Amino acid sequence: MKILSGRAHVSLAERIAEFLGEPLAGVEIRQFPDGEIFVKIKDNIRGRDVYVVQPTCPPPNRNLMELLIMIDAARRASARRITAVIPYFGYARQDRKDQPRVPITAKLVANLVTSAGANRVLALDLHSQQIQGFFDIPVDHLTAAPVMVRALKALNLPRPIIVAPDTGGVKTAYAYAKVLGWGLAISAKQRKDAQVVEPLGVVGDVRDKDAVLVDDIISTGGTLCGAAAQLKEHGARSITAVVVHALVTEEGVRQLESSSIDRILTTDSVPPREWGRMAVEVHSVAELLGEAILRIHNNQSVTSLFQL
Numbered sequence: 536m537k538i539l540s541g542r543a544h545v546s547l548a549e550r551i552a553e554f555l556g557e558p559l560a561g562v563e564i565r566q567f568p569d570g571e572i573f574v575k576i577k578d579n580i581r582g583r584d585v586y587v588v589q590p591t592c593p594p595p596n597r598n599l600m601e602l603l604i605m606i607d608a609a610r611r612a613s614a615r616r617i618t619a620v621i622p623y624f625g626y627a628r629q630d631r632k633d634q635p636r637v638p639i640t641a642k643l644v645a646n647l648v649t650s651a652g653a654n655r656v657l658a659l660d661l662h663s664q665q666i667q668g669f670f671d672i673p674v675d676h677l678t679a680a681p682v683m684v685r686a687l688k689a690l691n692l693p694r695p696i697i698v699a700p701d702t703g704g705v706k707t708a709y710a711y712a713k714v715l716g717w718g719l720a721i722s723a724k725q726r727k728d729a730q731v732v733e734p735l736g737v738v739g740d741v742r743d744k745d746a747v748l749v750d751d752i753i754s755t756g757g758t759l760c761g762a763a764a765q766l767k768e769h770g771a772r773s774i775t776a777v778v779v780h781a782l783v784t785e786e787g788v789r790q791l792e793s794s795s796i797d798r799i800l801t802t803d804s805v806p807p808r809e810w811g812r813m814a815v816e817v818h819s820v821a822e823l824l825g826e827a828i829l830r831i832h833n834n835q836s837v838t839s840l841f842q843l
Contacts, residue, residue, distance in 0.1 A: 536555070536557060536583065536828070537560045537580050537584070537614075538551065538552045538558075538559050538560060538586050538588065539559070539562050539585060539586065539587045539588065539609065540559055540562065540588045541562075541564065541588070541589035541598065541605055542564055543590050543592060543598040544588070544589070544590050544592070544622070544803075544804075544805060547588065547622065547803055547804070547806075547819075547821055547824075548588040550821035550825075551588060551620075551821045551828065553821075554821055554822050554825035555825050555828065555829060560576065560578040560580065560585075561576070561577030562575070562576055562577065562605070563575040563577060564605075572601055572604055574601070574605050576605075576608050576609060580609060580612050580613070580614045581612065581614070582615045583615055584614075584615055584616050584618075584832050585609045585614040585615075585616065586618045586620050586828050587602065587605050587606055587617065587618070587619050587653075588620040588824075589601060589619070589621065590621060590623035590624075590625075590804060591621060591623065591624060591625030591644075592623050592780075592782060592805040592806065593782060599644065599647070602619060603648065606648070606651040606653050607652055616654045617652055617653050617655075618654065618655045618656070618657055618831060619648055619653040619655075619656045619657070620657045620824060620828065621648075621656060621657070621658045621659075622658075622659045622804040622820065623780045623804045623805050624641075624644075624662070624666065625644070626640040626641050626643075626644045627641050627661055627663070627752075628752070629641055630663050630665065630669075641662075641666050641669055645666070645669035646669075648670070649670060653672060654673075655673040655674070655675070655831070656670055656673070656675070657674075657827055657831065658675070658676050659676075659677045659678070659679060659779070659804055659820060659823075660677070660678055660751050660779040660780065660804075675827060675831065675837050677823060677824070677827055678841060679779045679802050679804070679823065680710065680711065680714070680841075681823065681840070681841075682802060682820055682823060683749075683779070684714055684715065685818075686777075686818050687715065687775075687777065687800070688715070692775070693745060694743065694744045694745050694772070695717045695718075695744070695745045695746075695747055696712075696717055696719070696720055696744045696747065697711045697717050697718070697747050697749060698719075698720045698721070698722055698741065698746045698749070698762065699721045699749065700761075700762040701721075701723065701758060701762070702721065702723060704750055704751075707749055707751070711747075711749050717747075718739070718740075718744075719739065720739025720740070720741050721737070721739060722736075722737050722738075722761075722762035722765050723736050723737070723738065737765050737766065737769045741766050741769050741770065741771045742769060742771070743770060743772050744771060744772060745771075745772055746763075746766045746771040746772075746773070746774045746775070747774075747776075748762055748763065748774065748796075750776070750777070750778050750779075751778070751779050752778070752782060753778045753781055753783050753801075755784055755786055755787045755790065756783060756786075756790040757790070759776050759778070759791070759796065760790050760791065760795075763794050763795040763796045764794070764795055766795065767795040771795075773797050774795055774796050774797055775796070775797060775798050775799070775800065776799045776800070777799075777800045777801075778801045779801065779802050779804060780801075780802070780804050780805055781801040781805060781807075781808070783810075788811050788813070789811075791810075791813050792811050792813055796813075797814065798813075798814040798816065799816070800815075801815065801816070801817055801818070802817065802818055802820045803817055803818070803819050803820060803821070826840060827840055
């Protein structure tokens with residue numbers, strides 16, 4: 536096999552390559568003065584099983600173009616099979632037509648990845664399960680739950696309860712609660728716009744309990760901060776947030792610092808950033824992705840990686 540990495544998250548690709556015992560293939564990536572991206576694969580990949588590691592995190596347009604160009608370069612270099620390893624799939628929140636005259640951009644991105652020449656996709660915690668159906672090629676959809684469950688067990692919370700920060704996250708929260716044997720509560724919200732969230736109430740008893748909010752993406756922090764405020768009003772003793780993809784903005788960091796959240800558990804699916812005064816634990820998904828790559832390469836089952 537050959538592991539290629541774009542510029543989006545080189546350190547994660549290096550950790551994956553180290554787990555696999557394979558050095559990263561040489562790739563030259565640079566930009567022309569007008570902003571166009573140039574890619575050259577330095578190693579011979581003819582007939583090889585190629586894995587292109589590139590989350591489409593901010594800046595999403597540049598990182599997406601890098602991914603597409605690298606896939607095309609590998610295809611034209613006669614790679615036997617090309618797998619796009621996308622730890623974070625950008626544009627995933629634009630997965631439905633919920634207003635007049637708007638695109639389904641997640642489907643567009645899936646078409647672009649397929650047209651570029653990818654034979655399969657390896658993704659981590661897509662924003663919604665149906666995005667797998669946007670691809671006309673095989674998709675191995677991993678979840679970071681095994682990593683996060685181990686981290687939660689290590690906290691040894693006295694009276695834990697899993698909380699869904701909105702009704703859309705109930706299924707994920709229930710899966711965590713079932714595996715851990717903890718209770719379940721729901722924080723209801725109403726979204727005013729992309730940045731403003733209005734809390735509505737809490738379903739379930741969280742008084743004097745250690746609440747664990749579970750979500751897949753955090754950017755501005757509005758959803759989690761609003762849910763945390765409701766949990767405090769209802770008597771929660773401590774609040775921990777579990778987030779897979781930490782795309783938090785500077786405004787989001789300021790909101791989190793002034794919120795009722797005591798700690799955040801997240802992964803390295805996207806490059807780390809400064810969290811200010813927040814207590815943050817970053818757990819690596821490199822071993823999870825590396826094991827999936829190894830099994831795909833050897834035509835083995837990936838299903839056991841979902842078992843918690």
